[in-house]
Every structure is written in C-alpha cells, then in structure tokens.
Amino acid sequence: MPAGPKMLLLAAAAIVVAALPTEAWAAVACAGVVLLAYLASGVGVRELGRQVWGLRWIVLVTAVGQLIFLGPEPALANTVRVVAALLVAALLPLTTRVEDMLDALERGFAPLRRAGVDAERAALLLAVTITTIPVLARLAAEVREAQRARGVRPSLRAGVVPFVVLSLRHADQLGDALAARGIR
Template structure:
C-alpha cells in the first residue's frame, strides 16, 4: 500500500494511532460544526495552523496539503457562492478545508501498519455480529490514504499539461488522470494480493 507517512518526532508522530485518530476526528467534526459566520474562517485558519505548527509537522507540509487539494476547495467555494452568497461561502469553505486538512494529519503522522492495527482494534466489538474486522480496517485505511493520492495525481496531470504548453483543463486532463488512477488501483491491488488479501 502506498504510504503518505512522513517520518518525524512530533507529538502527533509519537501519539498512539487510536487516540490520535480519535482526537483528530473530534477536532475535524468540531471545525465542521462551527456556526456559519465569517468568524468561522478565522477560527478554522487558526486551528489548522496550530494543528500543523505546534506538533512540529510544519508549514511546508501544510502548504503541500493545501496546494494538493486546492481544486477541491475551489469547487466547494464556487458552489457555495452560487447558492448561498459570500459570507456563508467563506465560512462553509473554511470549515470543509479545515476538517480535511486536520484529517490529513492521520496518514501523514501514522504508519500504515499502526493505522490498520488501531482500526482493527476499534472495530473489534463488531466481530460479534459477523464483521470481518481485518477487511473493514483495510478498507478504511485504503480510503484514508487514497484521497490525498488522487489529489496528488491530479496535480501531476496539470503540471504535465503546463510543461507541454497546454492550458490545464478538466476535459484535457480527464483521460490521463483516469489512466493514472487506474494504474494506482492496479498497483494497490497487486500489493494487497502479494500480502494474501483477496
């Protein structure tokens, strides 16, 4: 499995995977639940800065995450502007952006093996009703790590278009993005099959 883990010695890196996921999930939900007001944007920006700077993950990594997800944020903002107006659009986009960036700290500061173990332990009680917790944990871990990968692939497609002198566009980038995504899925499938996952 492709890992997004960045080695480090921050507080988040040292925190066990289970408590870390719980803390970051609560933080992301709290940010997403902020009242719709312009002040929510400032709260979200401050929370994200603290989440990346205080534990030592760094502003460079924050910038990389924002750049990789910029189109998702742009689409969110445009949709909100069209239907709700400027102030709610600012607040709602800030809440979504903050929640995504805080959630991104999980795969950045947690090894995939630790993530799988924590998810499997957390889903343990569901074994009583017949759930295969190993497969469920694997599915969740793959989902968590795949979203930023797809964002990175989209950025690579746009950069390749610029390098060829082509103006980046959704229509021109759709086919190469689909090919790269399918190639990533094949590599992921082969890696899982090599580990005995069917």
C-alpha cells in the same frame, strides 16, 4: 500521539467543525485551529501551504457555490469549515505510519466481530483508502507535469483521461498486491 487517540481526535475535530455556525468568527477559529495543529504536529507552515494549494479547486467550487446561494459570510464560514476539516484530516497520514493506523483500526473494530464484521478486512479497507488519497494527488500532479513538459497547457478536460488511466492502473496494481497476499 498514538494512532488510535489521534484518529479519535480527528473524528471529534470533524464533528466540532461541522457543528460550528456559519458566521465569520467560526471561519477565523477554524483557520487558527488548523494553523496551530500544523505547528504543533511539527509538520509546519510550508506543508500547510502545500495542502491548501492542493485543495484550491475544492475551495473555489465550494466558495462559488456557497456565495451564489447563501451570501458572503456563510460562504466564507462554510468554505473555511470544509477546508479546515480536510486539512486536519490530511495531518493523519502525514504524521502517522500506515502500520500504526492499521493496528489501531483493527483494535477499534474488534468489538464489532460479534456482529460479523471482519476487523482485519475493515481496517485494511480504511487504511488503503487513507493512503490512496495522496497517491491520487501525486498522479494528478504527474499528469499536469507531463502536460507542461509537452507544451500543453494543463486543463481539466485534457487531464481527465490520463488521470483515470493512471488511477485504474494503480488500482489494478493494488488489487494484484492484495491478491498476492491472500486478501480478496
């Protein structure tokens, strides 16, 4: 599927997921749709498992918070809805080249030029944002692996500083690369 329709389908899926009721059947429906999306895209169940594992802390925080304030059924439904939206969103960079996303975004933003929006710059901003998320996930994994290699038990407190340093270094390199291409 071309990048433009794929992004519109993703946006529609996110809206539908957000509009679902907080009932158990909605959680089952979301899980089924996500499974079908990963199978139909050719990415597969193994990648779905990796994506779910990457979201484990979001799942935990969301589920616990919802459970405390809303009860079991709404907690399950809301947590699965959030995770489903994130998993479907993760399919976009897994199945679409950045260049294709950038072109589609530029075409989509073109009508906003009349309102003074720089379509190329806005598209580049969104494309950089979309592609930076997997980079940050990889950096977090590298910090955890480095901690394990040193015999340090991975922890949030011990991993924050190295992760922030690596993230800022990546941001500086990205900024330098954009500046070298004449983009401010």
